[in-house]
Amino acid sequence: MTKETNNEMLTLIEKALKRSALQARETALQTNTPIVIKVDGKVQHVKVTEQDIKKYRESIKDAL
Secondary structure, three states: OHHHHHHHHHHHHHHHHHHHHHHHHHHHHOOOOEEEEEOOOEEEEEEEOOOHHHHHHHOOOHHO
């Protein structure tokens, strides 16, 4: 695999992960459950709001 092909693959993977994170947030909002994330080495349960989703969607618009 060439370096260019590898970089393209990594870019596609990164975009897919961003889209799945968005989907997880949307599902958490619909089911009224928190998402579980790791921040600074600590596991946290975070409640998701519509505003959070809009903000995250804007931050990953290159992956959509």
